[in-house]
Amino acid sequence: MTSAETIAEICYLAAAPCFILALRWMSQPETARRSVAAGVTGMLLAVGGTLLHPEIVTYKWIAIAAIAGIALGIPLARVPLTAVPERTGLSQAFGGFAAGLVGTAKYYLWLGEGQLTSFRMAVIALEVILGCLTATGGLMAAGKLAEKITTRPVTYAGQNIVSFVLLAVAAGLGGWLVIDPTQSWAFPIIIALALIFGVLLILPIGGADMPTVISFLNSYAGLSAVAMGFVLENKLLIAAGALDGASGFVLSLIMCKAMNRSVTNVLFGAFGSVQTSARVADQRTVKSATATDAAELLTNADSVVIIPGYGMAVAQAQHRVRDLYDQLTKRGVDVKFAVHPVAGRMPGHMNVLLAEADIPYDRLVEMDDINPEMPQVSVALVIGANDVVNPAARTDEKSPIYGMPIIDADKSHTVLAIKRSMNPGFAGIDNELYYANNTLMLFGDAKQVIGDVVKAVTGEGGH
Amino acid sequence: MKLDLLTALFVFMLAAFLGLDIIRRVSRLLHTPLMSLTNAISSIAVVGAIIIAGEAHDTLSTVLGALAVFASTTNLVSGYLITDRMLRMFKRREAPKS
Numbered sequence: 330m331t332s333a334e335t336i337a338e339i340c341y342l343a344a345a346p347c348f349i350l351a352l353r354w355m356s357q358p359e360t361a362r363r364s365v366a367a368g369v370t371g372m373l374l375a376v377g378g379t380l381l382h383p384e385i386v387t388y389k390w391i392a393i394a395a396i397a398g399i400a401l402g403i404p405l406a407r408v409p410l411t412a413v414p415e416r417t418g419l420s421q422a423f424g425g426f427a428a429g430l431v432g433t434a435k436y437y438l439w440l441g442e443g444q445l446t447s448f449r450m451a452v453i454a455l456e457v458i459l460g461c462l463t464a465t466g467g468l469m470a471a472g473k474l475a476e477k478i479t480t481r482p483v484t485y486a487g488q489n490i491v492s493f494v495l496l497a498v499a500a501g502l503g504g505w506l507v508i509d510p511t512q513s514w515a516f517p518i519i520i521a522l523a524l525i526f527g528v529l530l531i532l533p534i535g536g537a538d539m540p541t542v543i544s545f546l547n548s549y550a551g552l553s554a555v556a557m558g559f560v561l562e563n564k565l566l567i568a569a570g571a572l573d574g575a576s577g578f579v580l581s582l583i584m585c586k587a588m589n590r591s592v593t594n595v596l597f598g599a600f601g602s603v604q605t606s607a608r609v610a611d612q613r614t615v616k617s618a619t620a621t622d623a624a625e626l627l628t629n630a631d632s633v634v635i636i637p638g639y640g641m642a643v644a645q646a647q648h649r650v651r652d653l654y655d656q657l658t659k660r661g662v663d664v665k666f667a668v669h670p671v672a673g674r675m676p677g678h679m680n681v682l683l684a685e686a687d688i689p690y691d692r693l694v695e696m697d698d699i700n701p702e703m704p705q706v707s708v709a710l711v712i713g714a715n716d717v718v719n720p721a722a723r724t725d726e727k728s729p730i731y732g733m734p735i736i737d738a739d740k741s742h743t744v745l746a747i748k749r750s751m752n753p754g755f756a757g758i759d760n761e762l763y764y765a766n767n768t769l770m771l772f773g774d775a776k777q778v779i780g781d782v783v784k785a786v787t788g789e790g791g792h
Numbered sequence: 793m794k795l796d797l798l799t800a801l802f803v804f805m806l807a808a809f810l811g812l813d814i815i816r817r818v819s820r821l822l823h824t825p826l827m828s829l830t831n832a833i834s835s836i837a838v839v840g841a842i843i844i845a846g847e848a849h850d851t852l853s854t855v856l857g858a859l860a861v862f863a864s865t866t867n868l869v870s871g872y873l874i875t876d877r878m879l880r881m882f883k884r885r886e887a888p889k890s
Contacts, residue, residue: 348833348836349810349814351829351833352811352814352815352818352826352829352830352833353814353817355818355819355822355825355826355829356814356817356818356819357819358819358821358822358879358882358884361819361822361825361879361882362876362879362880364829364875364879365829365872365875365876365879368829368832368833368872368875369872371833372832372833372835372836372838372868372872375836375838375839376838376839376842379838379839379842379843380842382842382843382846384843384846384847385842385843385846385847386846386847386848387846387848388846390845390846390848390854390857390858390861391842391845391846391858391861393858394841394845394858394859394861394862394865395861395862395865397862397865398861398862398863398864398865398866398868398869399865399866399869401862401866401870402865402866402867402868402869402870402871402873403869403870403873405866405869405870405874406869406870406871406873406874406877407873407877408874410878413824413828413874413878416828416870416874417827417828417831420828420831420866420867420870420871421831423863423864423866423867424831424834424835424837424863424864424867426859426860426863427835427837427838427841427859427860427863427864427867428837428860430841430856430857430859430860430863431837431840431841431844431856431857431860433856434844434852434853434856434857434860435844435853437852437853438844438849438850438853441850448797543827544827547827547830547831550831550834551830551834554834554836554837555804557837557840558800558804558840559797559800560840561839561840561843562795562800563795563839563840564795564799564800564803565836565839566836566837566839566840567800567803567804567807568803568804568806568807569807569833569834569836570834570836571803571804571807571808571811572807572808572810572811572814572830572833573811573830573831573833573834574808574811575807575808575809575810575811575812575814575815576811576815576826576827576830577830578812579812579815579816580815580823580826580827583823670820675823675824675827676823676824676826676827677820677821677822677823677824677825677826677827678824680820680821680822680823680824680882681824681825681878681881684821684878684881684882684883685881687881687883689883689884689885690821690882690883690884691884691885692885693821695820
């Protein structure tokens with residue numbers, strides 16, 4: 330080992346605990362800002378160490394590619410926070426893409442040099458399959474999240490069988506190459522099959538399951554980095570990839586639990602397509618209220634729980650919500666925000682959007698903590714949330730969301746629900762809550778409605 | 793440096809179990825920034841890409857390597873920047889403005 334290689338290894342060694350600290354400091358918002366500094370330090374050490382490698386004969390292509398990457402990376406970091414889920418999907422696609430490319434390059438390099446051992450071939454096949462399916466899967470997820478591709482599940486007969494035959498053929502060809510690495514015609518076929526499999530994997534998954542899917546893809550992106558670590562015999566890649574894979578895995582489990590669904594059900598169940606005859610045809614009436622009514626209710630309340638959903642983000646209503654929060658708090662009303670784990674389109678999405686509107690994070694309460702308090706709450710204000718407050722999850726065994734833990738908005742004294750129209754939400758399921766006796770509907774665009782309520786509130790107490 | 797399969801698996805095992813344990817403790821408030829942070833950390837793939845692009849062994853591997861450097865640098869830069877941007881937004885209750 331040359332001295333340059335030793336220095337590189339020491340840099341890698343120092344980078345690993347940086348990544349661990351970065352994740353560790355995410356345990357609470359007070360320490361979280363250090364996370365980025367630790368992560369960046371780890372990355373600088375890793376890149377710095379790598380640049381010393383004696384195998385590198387030219388920096389030209391590295392520099393050009395890195396500058397192009399920085400040029401694209403900076404605008405991608407400035408997207409509106411409602412678009413963070415799409416950005417995450419895209420980022421996973423890029424991670425998978427990088428793994429696939431490195432695997433492909435290594436295959437042809439070692440094939441040319443006659444150094445393709447069975448171990449190397451096996452891990453390359455793994456890396457390329459994981460990388461390519463993450464690449465197309467991430468792109469598909471980003472497309473669905475941006476609503477460039479239909480958010481409804483796309484299904485056809487024998488879908489799961491077709492997908493798995495594809496994957497099995499890709500893995501089989503990989504196995505053959507392990508036995509005989511010179512059958513190089515099979516390699517592009519493996520790539521193509523894995524790319525197609527990534528598309529087919531996401532196609533049948535409905536919009537409501539996107540928070541889970543985006544977590545799964547996170548896990549795959551991490552595992553493809555692990556596979557790359559095996560190919561390149563690099564411990565840091567293995568360790569950092571494993572941390573990423575573990576993170577995606579834990580988040581997927583949390584999401585599945587929050588929807589009372591199993592992992593296999595999310596991936597192969599085509600949720601949301603089951604818009605069965607569950608809809609009863611009777612014309613039930615809903616009670617609607619005006620902004621003035623709502624303002625009166627809210628200002629006279631002891632406690633208000635605001636339950637935001639993705640609808641709030643779409644309407645860009647979070648800043649108006651902050652105004653309402655300020656006005657009510659000033660009048661001595663106790664205002665809290667109840668955030669369901671799957672509200673929004675990725676894990677934790679609502680919290681970020683509310684934080685963006687300067688709502689203090691100690692006012693954001695998790696579902697399990699708020700539910701025991703709900704019967705004492707004067708007003709539950711539902712803004713653009715739907716399935717996460719649907720009592721059918723507790724009562725209607727036929728409902729596709731039966732068994733999913735919900736925020737018990739219906740148990741509060743009065744429910745105010747802001748909704749554009751009576752159309753069912755993202756998951757396409759009718760909501761009993763809107764027909765309940767203690768529910769008042771406020772129809773209209775969330776931003777407009779809350780603006781009107783704020784005006785009514787300040788008009789009342791402004792003099 | 794040579795790395796044998798068992799050592800590699802050992803590193804993987806330790807990191808994966810450590811990861812499972814640490815991630816479980818992450819505040820639910822921060823799951824979105826956590827995801828962008830792990831995206832950024834997984835851009836560690838840049839390490840492998842740099843060597844392939846820099847060896848300049850032949851045209852194919854140089855092009856593939858450079859593309860991989862591009863993709864992972866994009867992740868690295870945008871991942872850390874957006875994580876920092878989001879984390880800056882999380883504030884405690886401030887003293888009431890008058």
